[in-house]
Amino acid sequence: MINQTIKNAIKENSNEMIQIRRKLHSEPELSWEEYQTSQFVFDYLTELGIEARKTEPTGVVGELKGGKAGKTVALRADMDALSVEELNADLSYKSKELGKMHACGHDAHTSMLLAAAKALASVKDDIPGNVRFIFQPAEEVATGAKAMVEQGAVAGVDDVFGIHIWSQSPTKTVACNPGASFASADIFKVHLKGQGGHGAIPEACIDAAVIASSFVMNLQSIVSRTIDPQQAAVVTVGKMVVGTRFNIIAENAEIEGTVRCFDPATRDHIEQQLQVYAENTAAIYGGTAEVEYIRGTQAVINGKESADLVQQVAREAFGEESIYDEKPTMGGEDFSFYLDEVPGSFALVGSGNPEKDTEWAHHHGKFNIDEEAMETGAELYAQYAWAFLTK
Template identity: 60%
Template sequence: MNTLIKNYILEHENDLIETRRYFHQHPELSFEEFETTKYIADQLDKLDVNYRLMEPTGVLAEIVGAKPGKTVLLRADMDALSIEELNDHLDYCSINSGKMHACGHDAHTSMLLTALKALLSVQEQIKGTVRFIFQPAEEIASGAKKMVEQGILEGVDNVFGIHIWTVNETGLVACDPGPSFASADIFKVHFKGKGGHAAQPHMTHDAVVMAAEYVNNVQSIVSRSVDPLSPAVLTIGKFESGDRFNIIAENAFLEGTVRTFNNETRSIVEKQMKHFAEQVAAMYHGTVDFEYIYMTEAVDNHEGSAKLVQEVTEKAFGKEFIYHDAPTMGAEDFGYYMKEIPGAFATVGCRNTIKETDFPHHHARFNVDEEALKYGAELYAQYALSYLEQDKF
C-alpha cells in the first residue's frame, strides 16, 4: 500500500470529518445539488484540478498521472432525501427543512473529495488517469444514467464506488464477486371498469375487485414462474380506488416495485405481470393500462475488481476488515456504470451502537460513525492506485 496516501488521510482526518458535517448540514435533493456542486468546484479551483460541471448538477474531475496507463473512475453520490431530520442533538443537524442526508451520501462525497486530495499529493506516482464523478440524483435512480449520457465513461477501463453501511460494524469492507445490489423497477397498473351504485352491482364492472384479484394472485409469478435459484421480489406499495362508500369504483390504481439480480428473471416477471393484468381485466369485463419502467441495473461485481478490493482492504487495514456479506434486494444506480465496463462496488461499515449510528438507511435518525470516513477515503485512493499499477484486467 502507498503509505503516503494513508498518512495524508490520517493527517487530514479532521478536515474530512468537517467536510462531511458541512454536507450533512446542507442537504439538497436530487438534481437540486447546486450548492454542493459549487462547494466541490470551489475546492477543485483551490487545488488547481481540472474539472467539468455536469448538467444540471454534478462534477467530473480528473488527475492525470506522470506515467501513461489506464483510466479508473471513482464515484460518489451526493443527493439527500426529503426527510425531516430528528437528530436534534447533533450540532451539524440539517438546516434545510424537510431535507436530510439519511443515506450517507454526505459521507461518500467527503470521502471521495479527500481521496482526490490524497491522490493529488502523489500525482507523480500515478500510472494512468484517475477520474472522479460527484454524481447527483442516485436516490431517484436517474443520476448515473444522466452522467453516462454526458460521456463520463469515455475512455474509462474500470469503475469503483463505495456505500457507507450501517448494517455492518465500523470499518468492515464487503465486496464479493457477483451480484450485490438488485435492479429496481417501477410498475403502474390502472384497471378501468364501469362505475355505478353500490345497490346495483350487476350494472357495473368493479375496478376494486379487479385490482384486489390482481394483488392476491400476482405474487404467484415469483413462486411459479421464476427459477427459485434466481431471487425476485414483487411488492405492491400503493393501492388507490373509489370516491365514496356507496359507489362502485370505475378506476383502480396500483404501483409497486420489482427487484431481481439478472435481466432474464426481470423480463419474465415483467411479461407475466402484464399477462396477469390483462387476464384479470378481461375476466371482469374491464380494461387495463400496464406500465413497467426499468430503473436501476443490478450491481454485479467483476471478479477481478472485487478481489482487488479485498486485497487492498487486507493490505491497508488488515485481514480482519474483510467482510463477506449477502447480496441485498436494495438498489443502487451504480450498476448503470457497470453495464459495459468492469468494476466493483463496496460497502464500508459505519455501525456503532454506542454512538447511535445503528439506525437503518432512510431513517430520520440515520447517522454514521465518522471513524469510518478514513477507511472509505483510503479505500477509494488505494483502489485507484492498485488498479492502475496492475495489468491483469
C-alpha cells in the same frame, strides 16, 4: 500495494473530511438540485490543482493526471439528499432544511472522495496514469449515473470503483464480493377499469376494487409459481388508489409497485407476466387493464478481478478482520450504469456502531454514520486507484 503516503494523508486530513461531511449534512440538496454541493466540490478540486468540469445540471468530473503514462481509473461518489425529515434533534450539524436530509450517507461519500482526491494529489508525480473523480447527482431517483455516462464521465476509463456507507455492518468493515451486489429496480403502474355505480346495485356494475384486490393477491404467484426458486426476485405493491366514496362502486383503480431481481431473463419474464396477470384478472370480472413498466437501474454485478482487488487492498490496508461477506441486496443502485460501460466493482463500508446509535436503516429520519468509518472509505477509494494503476 499500499501507499504509505496516501495512508498518512488520509489520517492527517481526517478532521477536515469530517467537517466537510457535517457541512454537507446540514445543507442537504435533493436530486437534480445539488447546485451548492457541486459548486463546493468544483472549487475544492480546483484548489487542489485537479482539472474539473461541470456536467448538466449538477454533476462534477475531476481529472488527476499522473506523472507517468498509464491507464485511467474512475472513482464515483453520489451527492443528493432525500425528502426525509431529520429526527436527530441533538446533532450540532442537523439539517437546516425542513423535510430534507442526508439519510443515506451521500454526504459521507462526497467527503470521502474529496479526501481521497487530496491524498492522491499528494502523490501525483508517482501515479502511472490518471484518476477520474465522478461526483454524481440524482442517485436517489436512479437517473444521475445515466446522465453522467451520457456526458462522458467514463469515456476512456479502464475501470470504475464506487463505495456506499452501510449502517447494517460494523464500522471499518469492507464488503465487495464478486458477482451480484444490488438488484435491478423497476417500477410498474397498473390502471384497472370497471364500471361504477351505486353501492346498493352491484349487479349493474363492475367493481374495480374487487379487480384490484384480486390482482394484488394473484400477483405474488408470479414469483412463487412461475420463477425458478433459485432465482431471487421480489414483486411489491406499494400503492393502491381505488374509488371515490363509501357508497359508490369504484370504476377505476390505480396500482403502483416495484420489481427487484438480478437475472435479465427473470426481469423480462416478470414484466411479461404482469401484463398477463393484469389483463386476465380484469377480464374475469369484465373489466380492462393497462400496464406501464418502467425499467430503472440495472443489477450491479461486481467484476471478479476488480472485487478481488478491493479485497486485497482492504486486507493490506486494514487487516484481514476488516473483510466480510455481504449477501446481495434487493436494494437498487444506479452505479450499474457505469458497469454497463466499463469493468469495475462497488464496495460497502460499514458504519454501524450501537454505542453511537448509527445502526438505523438507510432512509430513516434517525439515520447517521459513525464518522470513524470515513477514514476507511476515503483510504479505500485512494488505495484502490493506486493499486489498480500500479499493479
